[in-house]
Amino acid sequence: MSDYLIGVLSNIGMIAFLALSAYVLLVTGSISFGQQAYFAISAYGSGIATAMWGWPLWLGMLWGAALAGLAAALVAVPTARLHGLYFAVATLAFAEMVRLLLQMLTWQIDVDGTLIGPMGSEGFREIRYIYAHDISAVQFMLLIYGLLGLVVGGLTLMERTRLGLALRMIGEDEIPAEALGVNVAACKIFAAALSGIIAGIGGALYAHLITYIEPALFNVMLGVHGLAYGLIGGLGTAVGPLLGVVLDIGFLESVRAFAGYRMIVFGGLVALLLIVRPRGLLDEVTVHRIVRRLIRSDHVAH
Amino acid sequence: MLALEGLTKHFGGVQALQDLNLKVSKGSIMGLIGPNGSGKSTTVNLICGVFGITRGRILFDGEDISRVPTHLRLSQGIARTFQNIRLFGQLTVWQNLWVAQNAPEQKHGEPFLRRWFGGSRRAQAQVQGLLEFAGLAHKAQEQASNLSFGEQRRLELARALASQPKLLLLDEPAAGMNMEEINDLKQRVLALRAEGKTILLVEHVMELVMGVTDQIAVLDFGRKIAQGSPAEVQQNPQVREAYLGTQAR
């Protein structure tokens, strides 16, 4: 496998976490423009843990994702009652606040003779765990896809439980959901925490793969992309957002013909899909049809 | 079973409901009628907690439930249907019923996996029974949004029954139905009554209200203007003027 291909695949994998985190909220009926904040919180948190404190990677990632999940849950407490545009603006405001705080965060410590740590808007260099431990690009890519498989599998299973259905019920119509005994506020906080953790896993992987992060990376465009992937790929299954990422990074970004026009093509694609397929390519109707067909062919096979 | 005491709801300046006193006794069917905008749906929404109350109390089985959080009212034994059908269109018919069961598995100590993924045997059997009640057994795996209007109404009624409620609030269940469907609904309501369910029936369609209720309360501009047996209410001149008058012509 060429380095270029590994790079593209790794990128797709990492951004997929961001798309999945936005997806969890979209399914619950909330449009968040702030998932990049949790990506950032975990990127910084895990980077600090491995590069400054010398923690092992798994623990640093766990810590970063936990921080992101906690932050998301805390944001959800006051915003759970907001809808539509109000929720979108609140999440965007929080994400911008996080970015500005990271620009002010300067905290370096001496690690084996070099000063390491975040330097405000100049960023945070030398998150060198995978190089220091001789983890190859392929190995790291496998780690990304292993975790991605776990998250997609976990979400797919969850969607078949009462809890998973409760999230979709809230997304469709909160009032009957509540009348049927769903604790809407608690479910929304749960969904937010889950989305924070998922974004956090992606952020931690990202920081360690590129070894250098700066606040400007985590701007609103990152969040908009994460959101758009679910809207393009579809909200009927957790595979939908992955399809969105593959279409954008795997196709638009890689095809030379689109060079320079990518954002225009991407924006046009999003606008077009929102009109003709408001819930994406793999929307609920399509997924339901596919599942029924699979079940039927399963019956035939037996 | 249900007692509303001085129930009042204001939306800003709109006095949607004024000082409503109403008792519904166990096993009976109370009709609630009145012109559009007279506060019928508001009454239902207050009982199941969609809106907070402005003044007054709601007693259920002798307990004040006015401050019980909305999502807990189902487990108290209160279920409802909506005037404008509110099913979960993306979910299948089966799922719509399964999620409405008020988590029976938790109570029966089933193993975790079964509890969370297909429901307990008992839950599945109950969903099957509801599907048959609604005449939708052959459409169990259909998405609810694909059902016809009449099927959606039946599914919503079955969904309200899934939690085995003590009190059923039906908000204009016959709206938009043809005579055949109304007769079918009438039989279902009578069957529920025979099972001993307590029902508050909000309705416009007189054939239904007059045929199945024990008592009828009449609202006009948020106030109760009459209450009595169907025959008494039909004779009441105030009611005829406020409401029946337009239909009697």
Ligand SMILES: Nc1ncnc2c1ncn2[C@@H]1O[C@H](COP(=O)(O)OP(=O)(O)O)[C@@H](O)[C@H]1O
């Ligand atoms: N959510 C709401 N916000 C403001 N006003 C409302 C709301 N719901 C109902 N109302 C008003 O309360 C009054 C009673 O409405 P409603 O209970 O829906 O009447 P109906 O008897 O037709 O069911 C109407 O004037 C209506 O406009």
Ligand SMILES: [Mg+2]
């Ligand atoms: Mg009404």
